Amino acid sequence: DAGITQSPRHKVTETGTPVTLRCHQTENHRYMYWYRQDPGHGLRLIHYSYGVKDTDKGEVSDGYSVSRSKTEDFLLTLESATSSQTSVYFCASADTSNYGYTFGSGTRLTVV
C-alpha cells in the first residue's frame, strides 16, 4: 500500500510476552490509527493519534499502549500478550476523516 507500511506482516508470540507492531507513513498525515479486525466484529479502533505525542483511546484499548514520537511513526505495544489479542491489526492514516483513511496491509498476530 503506497505511503503506509506495517511491520512485521506476520508474528507468532507466546502468552505473556510483550509485542510491538510498527506503522510508518510517508504522507505527512496528522492522524494515525490502530485497528484490530476480527470475524463478526469488523474493524475496531484500539488507539489513535492526532499529532506527535498526542494519543487517545479507542473502543478496545485495554491491554494496548501506543506511542508517536515522530509524525511518520506510530507504534502499538501489547504489554503482555494474551490469546484474545490474536487478530489482524491494521494501521491507517489521514489528514482529516472527511475523505477517508489510507490503510496499511496489516499484521497478522497469533498469540499461543
Place this chain on the structure above:
Amino acid sequence: QKEVEQDPGPLSVPEGAIVSLNCTYSNSAFQYFMWYRQYSRKGPELLMYTYSSGNKEDGRFTAQVDKSSKYISLFIRDSQPSDSATYLCAMTLYNTDKLIFGTGTRLQVFP
C-alpha cells in the same frame, strides 16, 4: 444498537449481475460517506467517497446516499469475479477525527 449497520452476507451472484450493497445508520449528523473494498488478507482500500445526499458514479460503481432515510448504497454493474471482496461502508461527521465503520459485506461473484 450500532451506529452503522451492514448485512455481513455472504452475497453470492453470477458474473454480470448488478450488485446492491447497503448500510443504515442512526446519526443524522453524518455528512461524509465512503465505501472501502477489502480483498482477502489485504488492507481496506478506499473505493468511493460521497458528501451529503445524492449519487456518485465511477465506472461500474455508483454510490448513493439517502440522508432522509439514513441509508447508503453501493451498486456494482456488470459484476466481475475480481469484484469478490468484503465491502465496508464508513461515515463521519464534518471535520472530526474518526470514521465509523460498518462490519462489512462479503461479496462473491462466480463465473
